[in-house]
Structure formats: structure tokens, C-alpha cells
Amino acid sequence: VWCFLFHIIILFYFLVFEIFLNVPPHQVVRACRLVCHEWKEVADRDSFWRERCRREGYHFCHASKVPTNWKHFYFACKNRRNLLRNPRGEDEFNGWTIVENGGDHWKIEAPMVSHPNEGVQKNFVTSFGMCLKSQLIDLKEEGYNSSFMDEIQPHIRISDWYAPRGDCGSEYRITVELLNDKKAVVQEFTPEPVTFPQWNDQQWNQMTHVFKGYGPGVRYIKFTHGGKDTQFWAGWYGIRVTESCVEICPADDS
Structure with a gap:
């Protein structure tokens, strides 16, 4: 019985893991992890965000290092943007x-x-x-x-x-x-x-x-x-x- 329950738990974990990989990342953080302790554990796992990085093609820029927080690394890649304001002069000289x-x-x-x-x-x-x-x-x-x-x-x-x-x-x-x-x-x-x-x-x-x-x-x-x-x-x-x-x-x- 215990072996059966163990396999059910493992199967549940991997099903949740795979489902979360197909949920928008902000929903994983803001909604999914708040449902229950088990979902929170999956959403907070470094392995989950590492796998998300792998699937979306985010490879660490330093081959000799590994991020200690894959979630921070993932969102930094996802939120890449131009940090300069008004780069084309569409808002006169505001920001400059x-x-x-x-x-x-x-x-x-x-x-x-x-x-x-x-x-x-x-x-x-x-x-x-x-x-x-x-x-x-x-x-x-x-x-x-x-x-x-x-x-x-x-x-x-x-x-x-x-x-x-x-x-x-x-x-x-x-x-x-x-x-x-x-x-x-x-x-x-x-x-x-x-x-x-x-x-x-x-x-x-x-x-x-x-x-x-x-x-x-x-x-x-x-x-x-x-x-x-x-x-x-x-x-x-x-x-x-x-x-x-x-x-x-x-x-x-x-």
C-alpha cells in the first residue's frame, strides 16, 4: 500500500510539474503556488525554473557558473527590455x-x-x-x-x-x-x-x-x-x- 501511495505521489508531482511548465510564469507565481502546499513546493523548486529556462532557450551567459536562483534568472531573461526612456524622441526630451x-x-x-x-x-x-x-x-x-x-x-x-x-x-x-x-x-x-x-x-x-x-x-x-x-x-x-x-x-x- 505504501509503495502504491508513493508512486501516486510521485506521479502527482510530475503531472503538476508538467502542467506548470505550460502555465504563464506570472500565473505560476501569483496564483498556482497559493492553492496548496504541494503546488507551492513545485512552483518554488529550482529544478522547475531551471527546466523552464532550458525549454525556452535561456542559457546562462557564463559557462563556468550556475545561477544560485533559477527563478530570478528566468524572470531576468523574460523581462529583458530597453532600459532607456524615450529612445526615439517621441516624447520630446523627456527622460534625457x-x-x-x-x-x-x-x-x-x-x-x-x-x-x-x-x-x-x-x-x-x-x-x-x-x-x-x-x-x-x-x-x-x-x-x-x-x-x-x-x-x-x-x-x-x-x-x-x-x-x-x-x-x-x-x-x-x-x-x-x-x-x-x-x-x-x-x-x-x-x-x-x-x-x-x-x-x-x-x-x-x-x-x-x-x-x-x-x-x-x-x-x-x-x-x-x-x-x-x-x-x-x-x-x-x-x-x-x-x-x-x-x-x-x-x-x-x-
Whole structure:
């Protein structure tokens, strides 16, 4: 009898386990685990979230490490998103801090050349003096606590789209800094400025970079970009920027 009951319990466990794998993850956490002790035990098991990661293709970005909390890892992968606000200028300059506003200042326009992403209908435009703007991302406020950042050290992927104006030379600049709790620099990406001559094809270009192996202590990300025209023409003949992105990427797909 006891052997029979044991097999029934094991069968029940695996049935619940398999059913939960086909239930939306937020429902597993918010509803299923509250039904009874047995369901809660399944929903809280590390093996359940590890299997969910495996089935959905979330592979840990550090081959030599294993997450100590697979549920946190799963939801970090599931909730991957752009942490920059208003990346296309659709909400004017909300979310951005103007660092330098040279020449005739920053402006927002419709793209002169269609962006590869058809959804992009606005871009920021620089002038004849240096124009720079930035955002400071607080990782804790975005749901990435210190233990997660220090243990997982997820890849941090940044990208930015920029384009010159065809009839004027221009310069594009970008700096992205990983900062600790004192806002001191842990690691920095600052490529050489990109310059364009007068009479160019004014096509869109993408700047990308992935931060890896930056060590513990990262609490903020500061994203700064912009540029200017190089011929000092009044108006807005400088570099255009849009569709900027900063993503936390715990899975090895960055």
C-alpha cells in the first residue's frame, strides 16, 4: 500500500510539474503556488525554473557558473527590455539630461532617410556646436538588485543608431559607463568619434557594444551620446541619433 501511495505521489508531482511548465510564469507565481502546499513546493523548486529556462532557450551567459536562483534568472531573461526612456524622441526630451547644447541646440525631426526599423518616426538632431545628452539608469529601480548583478554579472548590451546629413560633414560621439554605488566608473566604452565628410550617403549606422566580465559592484549605467556638424552651419546639420538601447542580457544570446 505504501509503495502504491508513493508512486501516486510521485506521479502527482510530475503531472503538476508538467502542467506548470505550460502555465504563464506570472500565473505560476501569483496564483498556482497559493492553492496548496504541494503546488507551492513545485512552483518554488529550482529544478522547475531551471527546466523552464532550458525549454525556452535561456542559457546562462557564463559557462563556468550556475545561477544560485533559477527563478530570478528566468524572470531576468523574460523581462529583458530597453532600459532607456524615450529612445526615439517621441516624447520630446523627456527622460534625457542635456549635457551640452551648442550651436542652435538639440532638435527633434522626422528622419531624412528611412530607418531600418519602420517604427522609428523621430530622431534627435545636433547643431554646429557640441550637443550631448545622457541618461542615468538605476539598476535597482529597474529590478536588478545588487546580489543579482554581482553573482550573475549579466552581459550588458548597448546599441545606438546615428546618421549624418548628406550635404554637411558631422561627428558622432558615444560614451557608456558602468558605475558603482558611489557613481565611480567600473568599466567604460568610449570609441573614437565617428566623422563623416560633406556629400555622404546619409545612411543610418549602428553602434553596438557588449559589456562582459566587468566584476561586482555595478549599480548604475550612464549612457551619453551626441555630436555636431563640422562646418559650423547655422541650424541643424549635425549628426542624427535615435533608437538608442541598453539591455541587461543574462542569457547567452547577446
